[in-house]
Amino acid sequence: MNSVRKALVVLETVADLQPVGVSELAAHLKQPKTSVQRALETLHEASWIRPAVGERTRWELTFRASRLARKAGNHFGLREAALPIMEQLRRETNETIHLAVLDDFEIVLIERLESPHAVRHVEPLGGRAPVLSTATGKAMLSCMDGDEVARVYNEAVKAESQSVAVAPPPSLDALMAELAEIAARGYATTTSWRQDVFATGAVIVAADRRPIAALSVSTPAGRATPENRALHAQLLPIAAQQISEHLF
Template sequence: MRNVLNTLRVLEEVAARQPIGVGELSRMLGMPKSTVQRALLTLDEAGWIRPAEGEVKRWALTTKALAIGGRASGDLGLRDAARPIMEDLRRRTEETIHLTVPEEDKVVLIERLETSKPLRISMSLGHALPLHASANGKAVLAHSGADVLQRVIADELPRYTENTITDPDQMHAELERIRERGFAVNRGEWRTDVGSVAAAVVGPEKPIASLSVNIPVSRLTPESEALFGQAVSEAARTLAARLGYA
């Protein structure tokens, strides 16, 4: 049983940080490298992960994880409803558009439409993002129930970059700003080069998804934040209405 749990922990960490190598996984999980290596070889043989490109061996998810996730959560219907709205959002912003869904204490990328611009944000389907350090995650967190907020923001939050909000009081204030203006902004809080603006797709009781405009942080300005925020908020409301939510 311990080996199975270790393998699943390695799979979750690969999903959250891909591409990632044995050494980094060992440090993040507090496991011996030999244990991590055995888990990676098992996941590779089962078709869940694959070696990423590059001279140093690093690992990334395969599409098998996305396919299983889609069947488990019914995300395929959501993706079908969202795609034309995402197409319109990409046309309006000329940037990469992401659709994510909440899953436990993270959000998972289930659909993306890429910009034609040469400098872009590239992220594989099935990638998991932290709730407190991504625009999609913060948009979802801002509209989540008190039980979720208490669980996620109970203690000091994990730091990914120098811009990550780690103080619980600061995070609560950030979530209040998101609720007031209707969208969340990530200014290099998860990765220093990644900027994004996102809005939650809110169901009758909780957020069911989030849409985001994703750009290199160098293109994220106060002007673009406002424009993208308005566009993605309208798109999120349109998707909620299309799914039958007021």
């Protein structure tokens, strides 16, 4: 079981850092290179990872991981309900649309539709992101009660303290104040997850208002004009509500 756990951790880290080599993985995980190399070989033999194009000593996910992410969405009917609305949102914004769920204290991407622009922002399917730094994460947190937010916050801060954080996490009080604003206006924004990327996110809720997923529009900062930001802020809550209605 320990070997399985190690291999899964390596797989998740490859997803976060791809394309990535064994030395970088070992340093990031603080594990011996030999054990990381064994896990990589096992994952490669099982067709979960492959050598990156033109970089035989670096690794990236195969489509098997993407297929698993899609099946996770299918299990709850979420992907089927979301895709037509995501396609409409992509046509209206001409930007990349992401669909994500919350897994403990991280965001996991389960679907995306890419922008037609040559310059665009795209996250890998199955990739993970910090809940405190993403528009999708903050949108989902805005629908939780204070105790649940505090639990997720403490776990997220603890995890970020063991890795290289994109930006220092806010205090819990500052986060709660921001979440109240997000809940009031119906959408979240962020520029702190990816450099030169502006994202807007809205929560998809169950019939009891429990957050089950979030939708986002991600755009390079150069196209994040006041007009485009206002358009995304207008369209996203409507799209998220439509998905909720299709689900329930």
